[in-house]
Amino acid sequence: MLDTPVSIRRAAMNLLARREHGHVELARKLLLRGADADMIEVELQRLTEDGLLSExxxxxxxxxxxxxxxxxxxxxxxxxxxxxxxxxxxxxxxxxADIDWDENMRELWQRRFAGQVVDLKDKAKQSRFLAQRGYEADAVRRLLDKQGWTNAQEFSD
Missing domain, CATH: 1.10.10 (Arc Repressor Mutant, subunit A)
Incomplete structure (x- = not known):
């Protein structure tokens, strides 16, 4: 039971030692461990002021x-x-964030599908996979269209 400011702060610091947490997430975890909501806010504010908790x-x-x-x-x-x-x-x-999202998506696609699009059905499957992973439809289309499979090709056969 977390019933003192010291025990709440110690529990919060233990969680922060494992990985970074957001304010809301850390408060939720402390609540689940039985801490008082008002005491949590005071201690999280102190941790933020001390630079130990940073959104x-x-x-x-x-x-x-x-x-x-x-x-x-x-x-x-x-x-x-x-x-x-x-x-x-x-x-x-x-x-x-210094992340090239298109390159990230291309590397994922290479790992998952060996960089190949076999047919239009395969292209649709790959497109759904990348969309579920959170990549924008236009970026997915650009990547897969570079592989030579466009709608026009399917109808020209």
Whole structure:
């Protein structure tokens, strides 16, 4: 039971030692462990003032981690807003991230599909996969159209 400011701070610091957390996520975890909501806010404010809790570091860390796992900007944006982060902050962090999303998508596509599009059905399957991972439809279309499969080709056979 987390019933003192010291125990709440210690629990929060233990969580932060494992990985970066956002304010909302950390508060939720502490609530689940039985801490008082008012005491949580006071301690999280202190951690923020001490530089131990940072939304900006959390955003950067999360975006880098998810991008390395093959997730696209649309999916990452949605995940972060569901985690209680402000859309403007998320947009700013995504724009500031030094990630070439097209290259990220191409590398994922290479790993998953060996860089090949066999036919139009295969192209649709690959397109759905990349869209579910959070890549924009135009970027997916550009990548797969470079492989020589356009709608016109299917009808010319």
């Amino acid at each position: 900006q570091r959390y955003l950067e860390s999360y975006i880098r981690s998810r991008a390395n796992a093959g997730r696209g900007p649309m999916r990452i944006r949605e995940e972060l807003t569901q985690r209680g982060l402000q859309r403007g902050d998320v947009e700013q962090a995504l724009n500031a």
